[in-house]
Amino acid sequence: MSNPAIILENISKRYRLGMVGSGTLREDIAGWWYQVRGKEDPYSRIAETNNREQRGASNYVWALKDINFSIEQGEVLGVIGKNGAGKSTLLKLLSRVTAPTTGNIKARGRIASLLEVGTGFHPELSGRDNIYLNGAIMGMRRSEIKAKFDEIVDFAGVERYIDTPVKRYSSGMYVRLAFAVAAHLEPEILIVDEVLAVGDAQFQKKAIGKMKDVSMGQGRTVLFVSHNMASIENLCNSCALMHQGKIEMLSRTSEVVSRYLRINTSDGNIPLSKAPREEGNGQLFFSDCKILNATKQRTHSVLCGEPFQIRGVIDVVQKTVAPSLHISLAISNKDGLQLIHLSTDEGLSGNVAISQSDQQVRFYCDIPGLNLPRGEYYITLFVSDGRTVFDHVEHGVKISIEDGDFFGNGKVKASNLGLVLQKSTWSVETSET
Amino acid sequence: MSNPSDYTTVIKPNAGLFNLKMREVWAYRDLVFILARRDIVATYKQTILGPLWFLISPVLTVIVYMFVFGSIAGISTDGMPQAVFYLGGITLWNYFSSCFTATANTFTTNAQIFGKVYFPRIVAPMANVLSNMVKLFIQMLLFIGVLAYYLLQDNSAITLANEIYLLPVLILMMAGLSLGVGIVISSLTTKYRDFKNFIGFGVSLLMYASPVIYPISAVKDQGYGALLAYNPIAPIIETFRYIFTGQGCLDWNGLLVSGLATICILLFGLILFNRVERTFMDTV
Numbered sequence: 001m002s003n004p005a006i007i008l009e010n011i012s013k014r015y016r017l018g019m020v021g022s023g024t025l026r027e028d029i030a031g032w033w034y035q036v037r038g039k040e041d042p043y044s045r046i047a048e049t050n051n052r053e054q055r056g057a058s059n060y061v062w063a064l065k066d067i068n069f070s071i072e073q074g075e076v077l078g079v080i081g082k083n084g085a086g087k088s089t090l091l092k093l094l095s096r097v098t099a100p101t102t103g104n105i106k107a108r109g110r111i112a113s114l115l116e117v118g119t120g121f122h123p124e125l126s127g128r129d130n131i132y133l134n135g136a137i138m139g140m141r142r143s144e145i146k147a148k149f150d151e152i153v154d155f156a157g158v159e160r161y162i163d164t165p166v167k168r169y170s171s172g173m174y175v176r177l178a179f180a181v182a183a184h185l186e187p188e189i190l191i192v193d194e195v196l197a198v199g200d201a202q203f204q205k206k207a208i209g210k211m212k213d214v215s216m217g218q219g220r221t222v223l224f225v226s227h228n229m230a231s232i233e234n235l236c237n238s239c240a241l242m243h244q245g246k247i248e249m250l251s252r253t254s255e256v257v258s259r260y261l262r263i264n265t266s267d268g269n270i271p272l273s274k275a276p277r278e279e280g281n282g283q284l285f286f287s288d289c290k291i292l293n294a295t296k297q298r299t300h301s302v303l304c305g306e307p308f309q310i311r312g313v314i315d316v317v318q319k320t321v322a323p324s325l326h327i328s329l330a331i332s333n334k335d336g337l338q339l340i341h342l343s344t345d346e347g348l349s350g351n352v353a354i355s356q357s358d359q360q361v362r363f364y365c366d367i368p369g370l371n372l373p374r375g376e377y378y379i380t381l382f383v384s385d386g387r388t389v390f391d392h393v394e395h396g397v398k399i400s401i402e403d404g405d406f407f408g409n410g411k412v413k414a415s416n417l418g419l420v421l422q423k424s425t426w427s428v429e430t431s432e433t
Numbered sequence: 434m435s436n437p438s439d440y441t442t443v444i445k446p447n448a449g450l451f452n453l454k455m456r457e458v459w460a461y462r463d464l465v466f467i468l469a470r471r472d473i474v475a476t477y478k479q480t481i482l483g484p485l486w487f488l489i490s491p492v493l494t495v496i497v498y499m500f501v502f503g504s505i506a507g508i509s510t511d512g513m514p515q516a517v518f519y520l521g522g523i524t525l526w527n528y529f530s531s532c533f534t535a536t537a538n539t540f541t542t543n544a545q546i547f548g549k550v551y552f553p554r555i556v557a558p559m560a561n562v563l564s565n566m567v568k569l570f571i572q573m574l575l576f577i578g579v580l581a582y583y584l585l586q587d588n589s590a591i592t593l594a595n596e597i598y599l600l601p602v603l604i605l606m607m608a609g610l611s612l613g614v615g616i617v618i619s620s621l622t623t624k625y626r627d628f629k630n631f632i633g634f635g636v637s638l639l640m641y642a643s644p645v646i647y648p649i650s651a652v653k654d655q656g657y658g659a660l661l662a663y664n665p666i667a668p669i670i671e672t673f674r675y676i677f678t679g680q681g682c683l684d685w686n687g688l689l690v691s692g693l694a695t696i697c698i699l700l701f702g703l704i705l706f707n708r709v710e711r712t713f714m715d716t717v
Binding site: 007015016092093094095096097098099100101102103104105106107108109110111113115116119120122124125129132133136137138139141142165 | 440441442443444445446460461463464466467468470471474475478479545546547548549550551552711712713714715
């Protein structure tokens with residue numbers, strides 16, 4: 001622990017909310033005039049912590065506040081957090097897109113940032129020209145690009161189209177070419193933001209493999225921001241959890257990931273009505289949701305394959321008139337991966353309409369048997385009228401699934417090698433020819 | 434802890450006022466050329482006439498000027514053939530105006546790239562100045578062609594002046610001036626969009642304050658002719674015409690003042706630009 005590749009000291013970043021750019025000349029002059037008269041400038045009130053769910057009094061907000069940490073050479077650090085937690089701001093500071101308000105960042109070696117792939121790609125130019133253009137924008141010398149040109153084209157697998165303008169490329173080819181340039185940058189420090197979310201599965205695998213090579217084989221430091229817990233766990237040895245502009249936790253990846261998923265859910269411990277809301281205007285409000293087993297008893301765990309019911313209550317907080325209400329429930333696993341989506345659009349014939357006098361909506365969702373292996377799962381609740389989101393509770397209810405006789409063959413232990421279970425009938429023959 | 438001096442990159446809230454990061458710009462020199470090449474190649478992709486467009490616009494402009502300013506308004510051309518006079522003026526003026534406009538819009542046109550990747554931002558306007566210089570050279574070939582035509586006609590009004598060696602100096606001055614004024618405006622535009630509105634008509638007004646469609650001699654004795662002396666562009670255009678035709682005047686003092694003004698504006702612009710580039714992404 002003595003050779004950090006990057007050190008962040010007291011990093012803070014303040015942003016101004018609302019309209020920036022229009023009327024600022026007037027405000028600046030007014031602010032200056034207040035100062036001249038020795039009064040407090042009303043336009044520079046003290047900034048507040050970054051919580052997008054609360055409306056604040058100040059026009060300024062700390063997107064990052066007093067961030068202190070260091071990253072060892074050769075480490076792959078994952079950064080996770082909710083939307084608006086400050087992940088992107090942190091990456092922007094590290095990649096020097098914008099400067100911090102306070103603090104210092106010290107880094108050893110060249111920093112290359114992949115906040116997106118294909119930055120500066122010009123649609124009219126050929127693949128060849130764009131490799132040079134993109135490479136140079138990322139800080140490569142022309143001779144370096146030339147030396148690696150064949151390797152880049154080979155990695156992207158676009159040899160046939162290399163002299164075709166990239167606007168004629170399929171989106172997959174475009175991304176592959178863009179990532180290929182980035183992958184051959186050879187910086188000492190690589191900063192990556194969710195770019196792996198694009199491209200087909202085969203390419204994603206290739207890309208993750210390349211990033212592993214970069215960090216392990218070549219001793220480079222990688223900072224990786226993603227919402228995909230699977231790739232974070234796959235790639236990073238340690239992980240930082242950001243919350244409201246601060247580093248909430250910095251530890252081994254598996255611990256941080258499970259902590260992150262707990263922040264986002266009521267965990268069965270918090271009543272649904274007090275659970276944090278992802279979005280929604282509050283007109284309608286999920287006040288209760290419970291799981292009933294086949295004998296209509298309240299439970300938190302159901303057997304795999306066993307029928308059960310999800311029963312919930314939506315309170316009408318403000319008078320609402322909606323000709324058709326969409327209620328949906330999504331079931332995700334502990335990695336946050338959404339596996340099943342249930343909705344009144346598919347499971348209900350007809351419309352749910354609410355009129356002025358309605359005060360409560362109760363819903364009953366019967367499930368003949370979940371095809372999910374044993375484990376902890378979360379239910380996300382969502383209600384809208386198709387345009388306006390009334391309420392959205394991410395991972396509001398926990399449900400655990402126990403081993404059950406899903407396959408109807410008397411064996412209760414199902415394989416958990418796949419994310420979902422599927423019934424199948426086999427016939428196997430042996431033959432001598 | 435290891436020696437702090439091995440940290441090659443240090444990111445701080447504010448950079449020194451006079452730290453112009455020229456070494457970093459030098460490291461990105463290839464990018465200047467690649468961006469300049471992109472500008473040139475991309476503009477004329479999928480056009481039939483391609484780079485010929487570089488020539489069509491000055492030819493049409495000269496024809497219109499000859500008609501409007503030459504025939505109708507009857508403005509003096511200092512004894513030069515009208516085609517030579519107007520073409521000389523607009524060749525250099527177009528260089529200034531296109532460099533200036535592109536540079537002034539640097540932050541807005543490149544916001545996409547600047548928001549994702551760091552490189553010294555001054556690279557983008559430098560590439561503009563360079564790609565426009567290629568355009569200038571092509572247009573100068575046209576100008577020299579027209580000049581040659583009149584020379585072959587044995588028109589005594591045209592002779593190459595001895596000071597033809599000033600040509601590269603004039604082009605560099607024009608490049609420096611457009612870059613300087615451009616980056617000042619672009620720095621201000623990031624925060625105050627008011628200046629954006631100014632760019633468009635500002636350029637066309639500035640043309641009338643420069644000796645593009647009239648010679649300095651025609652306004653010298655008029656009231657506002659004195660004002661023209663404060664326009665650093667005026668001596669450059671005037672000298673440009675002089676060195677090719679031997680007509681008009683060569684004002685060494687004006688040229689010197691204009692050179693000093695260029696250096697001052699460029700330096701001021703660089704300092705301002707360096708301050709703005711660090712956080713402009715937050716306001717753009």
